[in-house]
Amino acid sequence: MSRNLQVAAASVLIGVIVLALKGAAYWVTGSIALLSDALESIINVAASLAAFFALQISGRPADDNHPYGHHKAEYFSAVLEGVLIVVASLSILREAYYGFLEPHLPEQPLNGMLLNGAATIINAVWCVVLLRIGKARRSPALIADGKHLMTDVVTSVGVLIGFVLVPVTGWPQLDPILAGLVAINILWTGWGLMRESVGGLMDAAPPPDVVGRIRELVSTHAAGAIEAHDLRTRHAGRMTFVEFHLVVPGDMTVAAAHVICDRIERALEEEMDDTIITIHVEPEGEAKHRGVVVL
Structure with missing residues (x-):
């Protein structure tokens, strides 16, 4: 197994661990904002799986039907990741809307913060690793995965800050509002990923x-x-x-x-x-x- 494939396989495993932690955080709190964070992690796992299979295809040698190789397969993975991010953001916006109509204060906020915080730290460390290896090996699939995780880390930090403010302010509407802001942020990231990947599929020139x-x-x-x-x-x-x-x-x-x-x-x-x-x-x-x- 190549180095890129090993990294992609590790991304899948780490994504599952992070998803479990964020899912548990939502389970104990019932927070719409933490649910939005967990939904994004589902996309992380799906995107990591797509990157793994794309790297397998791109690593195949040139053949009679593909004399220039299979390298563009990685761009399809990045496009798919962008599409999945858009789907996730729309799902989060839907949950935020219904959460705003029927707001409630989260339960067990401390446990939720600890679980979500642990998941965020794991994502932050792995994000740095992915971007470093992806840039060194010029892998669009790994770079796209790393950029998505970077967005996940930023939104998770924002969610945690807002999550602390909900019980402090006693304003339950803040929870779904925060979820909506998370959705808009990841929607913008998804658009950026798709734009860059389409450029690669269209034979864009190097920098x-x-x-x-x-x-x-x-x-x-x-x-x-x-x-x-x-x-x-x-x-x-x-x-x-x-x-x-x-x-x-x-x-x-x-x-x-x-x-x-x-x-x-x-x-x-x-x-x-x-x-x-x-x-x-x-x-x-x-x-x-x-x-x-x-x-």
Whole structure:
């Protein structure tokens, strides 16, 4: 089992533990706000399972039907997670509405705070781990899972603060109002996840700093060539695809041009893991005098 799959499997286990703690917190208190937190944890478990299966698919090698690999499967996981977050937020809004119509003070508030607080601490620690590993391994599925947990941690802290204020103020309507605010917050997060994932499915380019670094490496290691133009890049899961046209002197041999291409590819692969590079070599008559200037 790969490192990414191990992390995804651990996310499922941790999600179940957190769900059990938050479910218990709602059970002993009857708080609508704590119910909203528990509902979000159900989505966490479902999303973690989706990420696990997506990582299994994305790790498969290229085949005849998928010659560029299966890396985009991770984006489907992130889109699904965004959809699940939207469904959860609508469910929470429904519960908050009925809770506002028939408000009541939570029972056993101390036990509820302890259970929910323990779940929040576990989520906070695991969120940091997920984001760190996801960014290091450029995994959209793990990053999406980590961002969702980050939102869960923030909303859980807000729920706990509000939960303390309910018995202090003696205003039971504060509980469903807080649940509604949680729903709006996670709805915004779900929209952000879907927007980023759709960008990946649409072959969006890497961040400008990454594209700039690619241009710099091509310029520095293309000695002997004239120019490079029509540079195009895209992301597919953890993979970065780079392609461009390399213009060389008309009397240069194929072997000499191949040496330049090898040098550029080696430089890009050393700097950027999981990179697929395609270079189209052209004679100097095809020069466009724009694009990447060879140093």
